[in-house]
Every structure is written in C-alpha cells, then in structure tokens.
Amino acid sequence: MAAAKNEALTMKQQIDKLTSEKEQLSVQFRQKLQTAEQDIRVERDTYAASRAGLDQMRSETEQRFHEETMQRMELEKELQLQQSMKAELEVAMKLLEKEARSKEDSCASLRQQVADLKATNSQMFNKLQEHEASLRHKNDLLARLEQKTQQMAETINELEQAALANEDGKKAAEETSLKLGQMVAEKETQNSHLEAQLQIERDNREQLTSTLQQEKELVIRLQKETSEFAKLKEEHQKLRHEHDAQHDVAREQERALEELGLQLRESKLRQEDLREASQQLKEAQWADDKTVVGCQRCEKDFNVARRKHHCRHCGKIFCNECSDNKMPLAGFAKPVRVCDVCHVLLLHRYSAK
Helix, strand or coil, X not given: CHHHHHHHHHHHXXXXXXXXXXXXXXHHHHHHHHHHHHHHHHHHHHHHHHHHHHHHHHHHHHHHHHHHHHHHHHHHHHHHHHHHHHHHHHHHHHHHHHHHHHHHHHHHHHHHHHHHHHHHHHHHHHHHHHHHHHHHHHHHHHHHHHHHHHHHHHHHHHHHHHHHHHHHHHHHHHHHHHHCHHHHHHHHHHHHHHHHHHHXXXXXXXXXXXXXXXXXXXXXXXXXXXHHHHHHHXXXXXXXXXXXXXXXXXXXXXXXXXXXXXXXXXXXXXXXXHHXXXXXXXXXXXCCCCCCCECCCCCCECCCXXXXXXXXXXXXXXXXXXXXEEECCCCXXXXXXXXXXXXXXXXXXXXXX
C-alpha cells in the first residue's frame, strides 16, 4: 500500500510536472503561434505589396513589350518601305540617267540646228548684199542710159531741123536754078554733095533710130530687172522675216537649252542626294536593343522611366534627351527622330547645300 501510495504520489508529481510542462508548452506554443501569425500577417502584407508591385511591373512590362512589338512592327514596315524606296530610287536613278542622256542628245541636236540656222542666215545675208550691189549697179546703168537717151533725142531733133533746113535750101536752090541757068552745074554739084550729106544724115538718123530702139529695149530689160529686183526685195523681206523668226526660235531654243541645263543640274544634285542617302542607309547599322544597356551619348542606364530610342540616321540607341530632334531623311515620308550629333551634321549639310 505504501509503495502504491508512493507510486501514486510519484505519478501525481509526474502528472503535475507534465501538466506544468504542458502549460508551459501550450504558452510557448501560443506565443510561437502568435509570433507565427504576426510573421504570416507581415509576410502576407509584404506578399500583397510585392504582388501589387509585381502586377504593376508585369503590366508595365506587358505595356513595354506591346510598345516594343509595335515599334518592331513599325521598324519592319519602315524597313520594307526603305527597301521599296531603295528599289524606287534605283529605278528613278536609271530613269534620270536615261532622261539626262536623251536631254543631252536633244541639246546636241538643238546646238546643231542653231549652227545650221546661223550658217543659213550668213548665206542669206551675203546673198542680200550681192543683190543690193547688183541693184545699185543696174540703177547706175539705168541713169546713164536715160541720160544718153536724152542726148540722142536732142541730136535727132537737131538732125531733123538740119534736114528741114536742107529741104528749104533745096527749094531755094531749085528756084535759083530756074533763074540762074548758068550756075546749074555748080548747083547740081552742090546738090549732089548735099544729097550725099543728106544720105549720110539719113544713115546717121537710121543708125540713131536703131540705137534708140536698142536703148528702149535696154530700158525695157532694165525695167524687167527692176521688177525682178522688187520681187527679190520682197523675197529679201520675207527672208528677213524668216530670219527674225528663226532668230527668235534660236533664242527660244537657247532658253530651252538653259532650262534643260538647269534641270540637268537639279537632277544631278537630286542623284547626288539619293546616292548619299542610299550610302548612309548602307553604312548605318541598326543597334540591337539587347546589347545596349545605356545611352550611347550621355551613358546613362536605361530603365522604366528612361526608355531607348533609335536614331534613324546612324542607327544607334539614345535616351529621349539625347535624341529629341526630328529631321527629314531620304526614304521617310515625314521628319523622323535623330540624335543630337546627326542633327548638327544634317543641319550643316543642308545649310551647305
């Protein structure tokens, strides 16, 4: 019984001890549970905050991915546009070269026509001078012939008066022969002499008449030549008008040549611009977004606030502050983004042109 009591006491003590340990363990468990609950609440709040940040970062990342995708699509479209523009530029350059060759051929033909017109005008001018000289010579001859005709008319009048006087003398001689029979032989001799003189005078008159006829024919021929000269003068006026018209045409052709020269210069400048643009497109290398982590001018790192931007001229990547410029470039329908260095270079090039 005593042993049983001792065992019971021992067991009771053990039970009390276990009960106290149990209470201590329950208190420690409650403390640990409270601590764990507080840690869980803190972790839950931290998780909620981190999840909100992650959701925000995810939305920003998705938005950025969407923007990058749109930019990539735009870049692909621009690349296709550049390729099509490059093909169009090559076709345009070929057409411009062909047009330049045709314009050079037309310029050469126009120069040859102008030279032919100048030679024709010089020949016409020489022919006109020759006609004017021959006209002056014929006018002099006509004046001399008229003077000679007047002299011959005066001589014929004098001969006619002399013939009338001879006839009067003959009548007087016949009357005298009736009265003076003794002087018949002398009078007959004188009469024969006078008849001989009269025959000579008649021959001279006939000769003068034939000469006058020839002079009249010469006058008629000169009048015909004068009419021909008038026709030549009209032809000369027509030729002069034609010469003036051809001279005006030559001036217009020279103006056309000058305009063609200006167009050729402009086309050559355009070809040089296109060649420079194509050379720049060939030389420009598009920088990869994955390999570049900072601005290639100010060397600041890229992040969510500081985004990447490509320069459309050199292809490098810059921040917004170092590439906040827009310039017109070949192959683009509107002004595009360029960096500060390319902006200064393009301004200098355009001002030089």
